[in-house]
Amino acid sequence: MTDEPVISEELQNMLNVDFGPEVYDIEKGMLKKFAEAIDDPNPAWRQAAPPTFAAALVPTELLHRLFNAPTPLKRLLNGASELEYLRPIKAGDVISVTGRLTRLRQVEGKEGPTLFMFTEVAYTNQDGEVAVKGKNTYIKY
Amino acid sequence: MAEQVYYEDIEAGSELPALVKYPTTMQLVKYAGASGDYYQIHYDKDFALASGLPGIIVHGWLALSFLGQMLTDWLGEGGALVKLSGSYRGMNLVHEDIICNGKVTKKYVEDGRNCARLEIWAENPRGEKTVTGSAVVTLPSRG
Numbered sequence: 001m002t003d004e005p006v007i008s009e010e011l012q013n014m015l016n017v018d019f020g021p022e023v024y025d026i027e028k029g030m031l032k033k034f035a036e037a038i039d040d041p042n043p044a045w046r047q048a049a050p051p052t053f054a055a056a057l058v059p060t061e062l063l064h065r066l067f068n069a070p071t072p073l074k075r076l077l078n079g080a081s082e083l084e085y086l087r088p089i090k091a092g093d094v095i096s097v098t099g100r101l102t103r104l105r106q107v108e109g110k111e112g113p114t115l116f117m118f119t120e121v122a123y124t125n126q127d128g129e130v131a132v133k134g135k136n137t138y139i140k141y
Numbered sequence: 142m143a144e145q146v147y148y149e150d151i152e153a154g155s156e157l158p159a160l161v162k163y164p165t166t167m168q169l170v171k172y173a174g175a176s177g178d179y180y181q182i183h184y185d186k187d188f189a190l191a192s193g194l195p196g197i198i199v200h201g202w203l204a205l206s207f208l209g210q211m212l213t214d215w216l217g218e219g220g221a222l223v224k225l226s227g228s229y230r231g232m233n234l235v236h237e238d239i240i241c242n243g244k245v246t247k248k249y250v251e252d253g254r255n256c257a258r259l260e261i262w263a264e265n266p267r268g269e270k271t272v273t274g275s276a277v278v279t280l281p282s283r284g
Contacts, residue, residue: 037168052206055176058176075192075193
């Protein structure tokens, strides 16, 4: 283990900075592919998004920077997810995805230092209404 | 599809029908493609082992998707999901059953809507809870 800090300046500087928006056209084929991938045959998902569809609307820049920021911790796990549904996401919608890192927490685990990275993502539709609010915790160890 | 469940039908302690899923490596590859999560621990066994994992592990989001299916199957066309959350506490390995469970913890009326709060969890075949979470739903009324 080096003396490299677990929480680098680059990571620290990302806190509460908005990344995005990244814009996704919600096509029927995309919904079908996702429903097949989660093995959910419910016919409702031909037109509307299943509950975890937000996972496919990735805040790419936020995650890319988060996962590639310098840190001596190389292993990554998804810690927790939370979704709040305000409006349905349907085929034909255009969803803008904006994400931010809201908190960093370092703890000493059994295998050494563990870093919790807390994120929030907003999924806004073409009418400017927030359709889904998401929170996700990533763990580096 | 099961019959529509109504607000009057449930009470604290009511259990949801369990849903059992059996994710294969092929499904994990499909999920990687659909979600854009190409982290190799979810399809490359050598990479997973070298990362100190016991084998290929199921995406947390996919396990949460199974819990989502259990909920939306139960809610039917008349109910709706308001909130869904899950903490990934343990690992689901590929080619193993994931048993999804749910239980009503509270029912209440809020802003004229018939709501219920649920405890949800997924287990692996060893009885370990791999995902624990909660959900808030609305249900139609018979009234």
